[in-house]
Amino acid sequence: MVKLGFQKEKVRDFDPTFSSSKDEFTIALSGNANVGKSVIFNQLTGSNQIVGNWPGKTVEKAEGKLYFQGQKIHVIDLPGIYSFSTFSMEEIVSREYIAHEKPDVVINVLDASVLERNLFFTLQLMEMEVPLVVCINQVDIARQKGIIIDEKKLEKALGVPVVFTVAVRGEGLRKLIEKAVKAAEKPKKVPEIIKYGGEVEKRIESLSEMISSKKTSLNYSNRWMAIKILENDPEIIKNIKKESPEIISYANQLAYEIEKIHQEPSFAVMASERYTLANLIASGAQVQTKIDIPFSERLDKILTHPVLGYFTSALVIIGLLLWTFTIGDFLEGILSNAFSFFQPVDPQFSGAITAILWNGAFGGIVAGVTLIIPFVIPFYLLLSYIENSGLLTRVAFMMDSFMHKIGLHGKALIPLILGYGCNVPAIDSTRILETRRERLLAAFAITFAPCAARTILILGLVAIFVNIWWALGLYVLDLIIIFIMGRIALKATPGESTGLIMEMHTLKLPSFSVILKQTWARTKSLIYLVFPIYIVGSAIIQAFYALGVLEPVSNFMAPLTVGLLGLPVFAGVLLIVGAVRKEFILLTLVSFVGTDLSLALNPTQFIVLAIVGMLYLPCFSTIAILIKEFGWKAASVITGANFATALVVGGLFAKILPYFL
């Protein structure tokens, strides 16, 4: 924990000249999803990995450094994994890392309140003979559920060091590192505690003898490879087949014999036996004391109630927006007043170039402060709260059948809600879905999700200059568009959809410090990225405008902007700059006409501009990640679909709205 003084030790203990091989080593954090690996990682290294109370946040490995008693320790945070026989993308990252990179120690993090299921993976790690320290985390939650674990008994049963921790409070982390360091310095052989039934064991031995006689180049123990082959592990089988296919045909024979004896596929036999042992160890080391039904369980009953559950789910989705709207509106009013007190924010198009630039830059600062502070920070605060409470899995549970209508299952709702914040990490987290097709469908839906930048646009144009109901209406419209486009995409990419299999973790009262840190980290990176762009961009645009460069561009786009959408001529420029970041539409508008936008646009135009701005393109960084994840073709199809939707919906509203407003 940072508070434990690791940061201070960094100064005191670290001596760069000191570097024998054992003074620098690697510790990897591994374990089931949502056990607290990233919290531990953040505490140890001072990083800002995403944490939240739903499975599958960490999708790529992260690295950080820790200086501890003169040693430089590389800490690796890995995605959650339930078993080495895995199929899902983020789990493969973990498996590859542990199998190939061979960290000096693996800290296996376990959820104390679900000991048996977590031990299933511990046993697989032990089977792999990686140097291991077992970290029993979330002891506080287990205690709330009346589960008491005996450290000594567990340590004895497993034969590897065991440490109890409460990661959110930093408890036990120092001890954890001490034991890990010790384990790295003097690696002990991991005991072979898992023995399968006689018939299976005999065949494992016979197969590993054969493997050792063939001398494969694979860098695993023979026993482990034998087990994996008998378990029908596609990766190991593929690799061995390349070198000596006769091993595989012999193994098939053995697997068949096992199946014959147990009347069960061999992977099922082994999974069952591992679970039997996990059950034995868990029930030997823990006692369940009688307790009242904890508050979290009672709350859970409401959240997944057949009627109330939908209500609370809707509340989560809409509440997030309402909260941002009301708090944001309020704060924005105060801040704008404060600014206008210093200097009236009106554009300046003539006079000295420096004055023009300064005016533009100041406009950028004002826009940045009045948009980010009131809207983005409250939004991130609540999002972080929702993420850490465990509400998201409950919403995913309730909405599963609804999500099936757009070819996805409930888990896909989680990236979609994250897409409210920013599309980029949301598309990243589609990796929790099982197939490429589903990830693509989800990513497509996400590009329509009202991210923070779109929210700013809707607020800045519609909530302030039309009214808040129209702004909310646009949100509803956006949800409808997501649904319709999702249906269309589903029709265009037929295929089988997978079903939902998701762990429902205990609801938690989020830790205040985790939320604040996470909100700050997100806001900070936004400020670093956005403020300079706002300020410089705003100054440049105003200068360009004063120099008259922008007019030809606007005129060129007039058939679209004026003809189809009924917007003023200068809207062409807005749409071009908005491709970089959507807020630029607003920002540029302000630098053209000053803060009172109603001088330039009528209500219909505000709404149409907001709709088109919201839909017409995913922003640059979103397009970039689409290309990275799905390739050029998919990215351009998605972008094209966005553009077409914007024109159709925008054009439609431009024609209809005048009758209503």
Place this chain on the structure above:
Amino acid sequence: MSDNESISENIEEYLEVIYKVSLEEKKPVTTSNISKNLNIAPGSVTQMLKKLDKRGYVHYSPYKGAVLTEKGLKVASKVTRKHRLLERFLNDILKLKKDKIHSEACQMEHALSDDAERALCQLLEQPDQCPDEAPIPACDFKFDSCEECLERKHEDVEEVGSRDENLISVISLGENEVGRVSFIRGDYKVIRRLMDMGITIGAMVSVIKLAPFKGPVEVSVRGSKLALGRDIAKNVFVELIDCESKDEDGALVHG
């Protein structure tokens, strides 16, 4: 057709209807309901129900109606399974008109042998629902998974043997009921995933919650809670474990 056989066909039809209705309503099936479904006069239905009660297929009380016993459930789910497999066959392979399928299957189901039932299931690639989306019950052969059934192709069902206990799908477990996982139907990857998450053959599961609109099921297994999509959960079959509070009336009334 001998007299004896025609009675047993008749019995099967009754049990099939009681099975269907009691899965929908989860309470005893009334005489009038059966009469409506089979298009037989209520008087004859009452006669038949008394007979079925005497033979141990149902518990019948004149005021409440009929509930399947374990023995009745076994026959009923078997014949329902054959009926729905046949419907699939007639629909998917023979491409018969939809309105003919049901009555056609009703004719054929009683003559279909167990080996033919198994072969049909394999041919159709282990379907889990009939053309109008009613679930196909699991088979009663001693297999833990469809994989195993395929691998042991050369053995006929007599060699494999049949289960003593009735299997029910996890989604028909009632509150406070515990089941032991005995059979998982479906794709290798899904089964593997379920096993990794703790749903192995022999594991004890109970249902915490069933989401409406054919939504997922939340189950408790090995101290953890899992959400399983309906399409996955309906293919996880369990044997009901005798808790002290087991309903005396019969197997299909829960809670």
